[in-house]
Amino acid sequence: MKGLVFFDLDGTLLNNKSDVDPDVIELIETLRKNDYEPIIATGRTIFEIKHVMEKTGISSIISMNGQLGIYRGKEVFEKTMDVEVLKRLKEMALSRNEHVAFYNADRIGITGHNDTARKAYELIHEPVPGIDGSMYEKEKINMVLVLSETGDKGYMEAFPELSFIRNGPASIDIIPKGGSKAAGIKTFLETLKISGLPTYAFGDGLNDIEMFELVDYGIAMGNAREALKEKASYVTETNMNNGIEQGLKHYHLI
Template sequence: MKKKPEAIVFFDLDGTLFNKDIDVLPSSYDAIRKLKQNNIVPIIATGRTPPEAVDLMKDTGIDSIIGMNGQVVIYEKEVVFTNNIDKNLITRLYEYSREKMNIPLSFYSYKTMRVSENSLPAQKFYTSLKQQVPPVDDQIYLKEPIQMLLLLCEQGESPYREVFPELTFIRNTHYCVDVFNHGGSKGNGIKELLKTKGFNDVPTYAFGDGMNDFEMFLTVDHPVAMSNAVDQLKEKAEYVTDTNNNDGIAKALKKFGLI
């Protein structure tokens, strides 16, 4: 039987583990290596899908992820939780987006990324992530489970909240809004992981910078905000570390005695 971890550390990516150039700092690579040596499990907790994080996970040696803001949980390469959106609900939202709002969508599962159209909003968003626009398939949700949608827009999401109370809408970047089942969050994904793996007595830490980290901060024992984080998140942090460009990850892990 595998030894229970001494602690678990959850890392948001954009604005946190990634610096401004969407790279991981050498000090963070070194910190992750030391965490693993100390039987402390590093886990990515991101709005991104597992396919988007494959290369990063390989480079860092991290094999666990809370993906799509908690809509999928993979622990040591094992899928332990998914939170699928009802197909009929996706149909309604897609029709509303297309006919009333003129806002294109992305469809995300823990295996697949597709877009409703290769539009200028899609190009802007994926360019900002240094990614290619995913293939077009606006029927993908009828073929396989979908755990998250994106509204590809710089504004205009407010009406959706009233029309679709079953869903949560969180602006994740200037170019997109994350959409998932109401009650879904990074925090909920963490709860599912701890419950499923019997880790409720393991100390938990989390690093973040944005509002999609808010529920995660309410869930873990020790929430750590980056200096570049939004003010609302800093208010919920136990500790505010340096920025994502200035070794904030390594500095905080040393402060807490984890490395």
């Protein structure tokens, strides 16, 4: 293996319909033939992106903002959330007429449906998850989303033991304090005892900032948030204008 290349999904590897274009699939295959390991690094769970993994052939993933790591189809690590913390978070959200979505590798359960929840999932071209407000009592939970358009500071003050990442206008990603895509990648590399190989990452969102600080080369999409572009080693074209191809060619990976 010559190196590892981490790809965010929405706004990066995927098009604006949250699907993967045929030319991107070909790029991933060429990358693999050139002996570089393509790895998805996403805020989403595996349950949501099976179609992407099947189309691209990518079987390595850092999912749910660093909460679960899989290398070539085998689990490397998993981090879960505390049940009592989840209970308090649910109570606070419901008291504000907001909802919580609970995530693990197999499914998503949400406390209820409203316009904000529908907006959050429409933005990623996914149906609103089925209602299961007690999912956290029955199953391990790796990540949660609060479906909210405002009030981030209130949640942060009430839960100093958690990390909050606003990745869209209608939702906040929530994981244990210190968790991130970068933390997941670090655990992934340490567990597999991978060192001395160059690491690259493509991204567009605020949850990619720490990932860019960790890898050797951070490639920001042309449509990326300005804060991420400031951390990037290179800014490529947009996800809809051959940005992945340009970035890979810039570093002679294909």
